[in-house]
Amino acid sequence: MTAAVGRQLAMRAEAERLQLAPVFLITLVAAFLLTGQNLLDPMIRHDDYPAFFADAPAFWNKTLHEGRWLNYIWHLREVVTPAWLNFVLYQSLWAAFVAAFAVAAMGPGAQRWFTVVLALLLVVCPSEMLISLWFNTLIPGLAVVALFAVLACYLSSAQLRWLLPIFVIVSFMAYTTYPLLLLAICIARTRDRSIRDLAGLMLLFCASFVVAVLTVYTLNWQVHGVFGVPVADWREPTAGDGIGGIIANLPKLGETFTLFLNRTGIGYPPLIGLIPFVYILALNVLRKRAPLEALYLAAGMAIGLALTVVQALKLGVIVPPRAFIFFWIFFALTVVRAVQILSEGEGLYGRLGRNLLLLIIGVWFIQLFLAYGQSNDWRSDTKLWAQEVRATEGPVYVYGDSSKIAAGLKAGIQSYKALPFRLKQLTGKTAVACDEVPDTCPSRPDMTASDAEVHLLREGNALFMLFTPKPSDETED
Incomplete structure (x- = not known):
């Protein structure tokens, strides 16, 4: 029995290995075309320059105020490489994550068309475009996330979950919402779904996230003498103490989602409403045709949104749109899976769904390409x-x-x-x-x-x- 399972895993790994290479190549080309105006002389945000110059002392305060310990280690490398090379590396890692996620999510038996479309839909993530301007800082964190996605193509779901706590702790020290991408990978990779399995995965992720937070708190306590991650003053935090404080922070939660929807919709009212509408429609399709899968995907989205709400209401800060990469990941997978199910026959809904996917990719590709040119x-x-x-x-x-x-x-x-x-x-x-x-x-x-x-x-x-x-x-x- 064990030998048979091993052979099945080996066959699956070989199938996905063959599929991953061409999908990665397509995704990489798409990422380079999308960022073409930013490729040779990439835009660098002012607080990303310490990473570019490998200036660890200039980044030191972020270990206290943001818990970026993995990024601080990266600043100690003492090797300064050209900005264009760093940006190419960052985009290559993003392409690797996107391709591996699509392959792991769709599986070796899926039509190649849907795998490629999922990868391309992930490439045009607006939040990723915003955060990519901090590419020098985020290279190590994205490398961790990309590695986990690639491993998902070759390991079983159980093996992947054994690794999840380690990757959550490490990725949390790079960027707070990166662990949510790991959760998305685990959800996408799960084939044998059940309520009990979902509860176990959610419990494992939440426990891993808590351990990651406590790890950063402990590091700050040992090094800075502060058990916690005090929010920097420039963020203008208004900690919500008690029900009254939480209610007072409701405007910041509203502004968080207003900014996010505006940026996701590229600032155009019709597009701002399109993405939430399509997501709800797709989730409803999955609820009827694949209810357990819909539950897994909705649970992952809910975890991400809950963490966002906690930051806005409890810490009293506006969560920037670039932190919502997880939303687009769950949105893309939900919509592509819904269209894939609708396309099992030759009906009208399947054709409309496939055309809609191509329309979203095309419109957002053009808009993000232009956005990179604003600099x-x-x-x-x-x-x-x-x-x-x-x-x-x-x-x-x-x-x-x-x-x-x-x-x-x-x-x-x-x-x-x-x-x-x-x-x-x-x-x-x-x-x-x-x-x-x-x-x-x-x-x-x-x-x-x-x-x-x-x-x-x-x-x-x-x-x-x-x-x-x-x-x-x-x-x-």
């Missing part, structure tokens, strides 16, 4: 300024907030710190942000009246960069 003006402008910095023998002083000029707003620059980091990336020279350390800067030079937002002035061997953003009614969400 083009910032990239080109900073390269021009870098030429002036290279030609400067003395210090470089920056006055004003470069994130508020037109190019900065379009690129979604989040801090004035982004420019000094960007100039250091391009030139190797350190510019002084005078708004941050005014005592180390000379007096702000006078300039003639002008409508320009950027002024480059030279006095002696020093370069002065002055930013005077035009008044704008736009607010950053």
